[in-house]
Amino acid sequence: MEEGCRVDLVGEVLDQRLLDFIGRSMGCVDGLVLELRDGEPPRVTHIETGGVTLARRLRGPLGRWLAAAARRWGGTHGEPFRIPWSRVRQIGIDVEVELDADATPAWHWEHRLGRIVARIPGS
Amino acid sequence: MKLSPRQLVEVALGVLTSVGGYLDVGAVATSAQAGAEFGFRHLWVLWLGTLVVVFLVEMAGRFAAVSGHPLRAAMRERLGFNFFVATSTAELVVGVLVLASEIGGIALALQLVTGVSYRWWALPAGLLVWALLWNGTFGVLEKGVALLGLVTLGFVFAAVRLHPPLGEVARGLIPGGGGHDAAHYWFIAVAILGALISPYLFWFYSSGAVEDGWGEDHVSTNRMVAVVGMGFGSVVAAGVLIVAAMVFLPRSIVVDDYAQVALGLTTALEGSRGFYLFAASLGIACLGAALEAALAIAYVFAQGLGWNWGESLRPRRAARFTLTYTAALLVAVVPMTLGVDPLALTVFSMALTAVVLPITIFPFLMLMNDERYLGRHRNGKLSNAVVIGVIALAFVLALVTIPLQLAGG
Numbered sequence: 001m002e003e004g005c006r007v008d009l010v011g012e013v014l015d016q017r018l019l020d021f022i023g024r025s026m027g028c029v030d031g032l033v034l035e036l037r038d039g040e041p042p043r044v045t046h047i048e049t050g051g052v053t054l055a056r057r058l059r060g061p062l063g064r065w066l067a068a069a070a071r072r073w074g075g076t077h078g079e080p081f082r083i084p085w086s087r088v089r090q091i092g093i094d095v096e097v098e099l100d101a102d103a104t105p106a107w108h109w110e111h112r113l114g115r116i117v118a119r120i121p122g123s
Numbered sequence: 124m125k126l127s128p129r130q131l132v133e134v135a136l137g138v139l140t141s142v143g144g145y146l147d148v149g150a151v152a153t154s155a156q157a158g159a160e161f162g163f164r165h166l167w168v169l170w171l172g173t174l175v176v177v178f179l180v181e182m183a184g185r186f187a188a189v190s191g192h193p194l195r196a197a198m199r200e201r202l203g204f205n206f207f208v209a210t211s212t213a214e215l216v217v218g219v220l221v222l223a224s225e226i227g228g229i230a231l232a233l234q235l236v237t238g239v240s241y242r243w244w245a246l247p248a249g250l251l252v253w254a255l256l257w258n259g260t261f262g263v264l265e266k267g268v269a270l271l272g273l274v275t276l277g278f279v280f281a282a283v284r285l286h287p288p289l290g291e292v293a294r295g296l297i298p299g300g301g302g303h304d305a306a307h308y309w310f311i312a313v314a315i316l317g318a319l320i321s322p323y324l325f326w327f328y329s330s331g332a333v334e335d336g337w338g339e340d341h342v343s344t345n346r347m348v349a350v351v352g353m354g355f356g357s358v359v360a361a362g363v364l365i366v367a368a369m370v371f372l373p374r375s376i377v378v379d380d381y382a383q384v385a386l387g388l389t390t391a392l393e394g395s396r397g398f399y400l401f402a403a404s405l406g407i408a409c410l411g412a413a414l415e416a417a418l419a420i421a422y423v424f425a426q427g428l429g430w431n432w433g434e435s436l437r438p439r440r441a442a443r444f445t446l447t448y449t450a451a452l453l454v455a456v457v458p459m460t461l462g463v464d465p466l467a468l469t470v471f472s473m474a475l476t477a478v479v480l481p482i483t484i485f486p487f488l489m490l491m492n493d494e495r496y497l498g499r500h501r502n503g504k505l506s507n508a509v510v511i512g513v514i515a516l517a518f519v520l521a522l523v524t525i526p527l528q529l530a531g532g
Contacts, residue, residue: 015200017429028199028429049429057204093192093496110431113442122258123438123445 007091009044017094018049018106026101030054033082046082047095049106053080075108134347145176145356146275147412148228149221149318149473151405152466154360157311158367159376161302163287163295166361168312170296172319173357175513177349178506179484182491183325184345187332190496194329195426197496198486207427210486213479218323218420220472222455225413226252227465232406235398245459249452252413256448261334261434268411275408277400278362285369292365310524314470316517317477319360323419325487330422334433342500417455421447474528477521484514 007013013029020026031048051074055067071078081104083097090096101107117123157165186194199207229251230244237244255264300308332341370376418434425432425444438445458468488510491502 015203017196017200025429025431028196028427030204054204058208062208093190110442113446114439117442117445118439120257120438122254 012091013047013095016091018047019094019096020101020104021089021096021098023096024101026097026099026104026106029095030057031080044085046084047088047097048080048082050074050076050081052076052078056080075105081105130344134344134351145319145324145353146272146359146404146408147318147321147416148225148405148409148465148469149314149321149412149476150356150360151228151363151408152469153311153315153318153473154363155367155371156470157315158364158369159371161308161311162368162372163292163365164299164302164308165312165315166292166295166364167298168315169319169357169361169364171298171513172316173353173360175510176319176324176357177353178510179320179325179487180328180353181346181349182487182502182506183329184332184337184349185342185500186491186496187329188337188341188345189339189498189500191333191336191338192496193333193422193426193432194326194487194490195423196429197490199427201490201493202486206486210482211423211427214322214423214483215420217472217475217479218416218423219451219455220468220475221321221323222413222416222420222451223458223463224465224469224472225409225416226452226455227459227463227468228409229406229413230459231465232402232409235402235405241465242460242462245456248413249456252410252417253449253452255414256417256434257438257445259434261331264414264434265331268407268414271407272411274400275359275404276362277404278359278366280362281397281400282362282365282369285366287365287369306524306527309520310474310528311470313477313517313520313524314473316513317473317475317480317521319357320480320484320514320517321416321476322480322483323416326419326422327415330418330426330432331434334435339500417448417451420451421445474521474525477517478525480514481518484510 009032014032016029017025018027018029027049029047029049031053032044033046033048034042035045036042051066051070055063055070057063058066067078070076075081083099087098088095089098102111154165154169157168183194186192186197190197198210226245226248227241229248230241233239233244233248234241259267302308332345337345421444422432424430424447425441430443431441432444433441436444459465488502488507490496492507494501
């Protein structure tokens with residue numbers, strides 16, 4: 001990211017599609033982590049993505065159920081998957097990060113289900 | 124507007140595809156019921172619904188061509204996650220019911236031809252849809268269904284050969300009431316609107332355009348495809364309505380059973396040709412619609428949650444996407460296997476579609492006016508007004524007539 005440019009966090013970052021370093025879809029920007037600092041403006045430190053973060057955004061039983069499912073079966077053992085803001089390459093109509101989706105928990109389910117799908121003929 | 128030969132081919136293919144996409148079990152069932160019970164008096168609902176579909180399909184294509192962005196991803200970006208969860212849940216319920224109706228339509232067509240009950244055909248029909256999705260690419264499915272969909276033109280020929288009274292047909296094109304049994308007349312009007320304005324068609328159409336990599340140069344071909352293709356589709360639906368009005372109304376046959384419909388056509392259309400025309404049209408239209416409806420469910424979730432998706436990817440390259448339509452199909456097969464009446468389910472799902480239209484179409488309209496995605500290609504006032512007007516009408520009618528229909532049995 002360039003220094004000094006203005007970003008509308010809720011309008012242009014939150015809920016945007018997240019693309020990895022070669023443009024593969026690796027989820028959405030499901031949450032943002034801000035650090036509060038004494039005497040200075042807050043600073044965005046991380047982007048969060050995945051079921052744990054989404055579960056926190058939903059109220060009621062659906063959120064609790066999703067949180068439990070993410071704790072039990074998710075790729076991050078109930079911790080949100082965080083991407084340091086320094087890895088954000090570009091914010092446009094999508095948010096691009098310098099990461100390999102294959103090597104992150106973002107594709108945990110894609111890989112697990114992919115192994116099941118691969119056993120079905122014609123896949 | 125001048126078109127290059129390549130664009131002409133694209134328009135022709137697009138038109139064929141939209142005929143396939145336009146006509147589904149809902150359009151066949153509701154048009155047939157309308158004709159059998161109220162003659163030509165619902166014809167105006169067909170053109171009104173088609174007008175909105177033309178506008179919405181054009182918008183879905185334009186959005187994809189200009190922004191290159193999946194529509195449902197954009198809806199989440201602008202309206203947030205909670206809204207996405209609420210609309211997708213409602214759409215999932217309605218979508219699975221619609222999918223079940225389409226599978227019911229395929230199963231019934233097979234019942235008509237083989238004599239074996241639709242309950243036994245539901246699972247094989249679901250499997251057929253699944254196998255085509257699993258093995259086919261977007262282009263092959265789109266064009267295959269489009270070509271087969273031409274069978275449904277048989278209804279137009281049948282309608283012409285029955286020599287309907289043109290004066291009465293013309294009067295049906297002018298909006299008006301139903302005379303006797305107003306509640307039922309308006310309920311059928313709602314079901315027709317719900318059947319024509321199917322959200323799955325727009326998600327399918329725009330996702331296909333993204334998959335095909337449309338660019339801004341597609342904006343004008345897209346407009347022609349929407350107008351000509353949907354217009355053509357509505358002619359087929361009008362054909363079904365006119366045939367039903369000519370064949371069933373005088374004999375007071377109520378369309379509450381597809382087998383009866385097919386038999387009625389047999390007497391009217393010189394023997395077995397009418398019967399097979401009906402069975403083939405029903406089966407093919409429903410197969411096309413089932414493919415689109417199943418894919419649309421997967422598109423909604425994949426795009427809203429940022430999964431990798433695409434009908435042209437091998438299933439193992441988009442596992443979450445392919446397993447979503449697989450699960451939807453598995454659930455949709457259940458009601459038919461249990462023996463739920465396919466025709467009743469169809470008309471009910473179509474009316475229910477009209478109830479959820481505002482929560483899906485209005486956000487879509489918001490995006491179409493968003494400069495960030497569309498720049499100078501954003502909506503004009505006319506298209507906004509037409510869509511808002513008709514969707515509001517369908518919603519109000521649905522809220523009034525569905526309880527009346529349920530209360531009246």
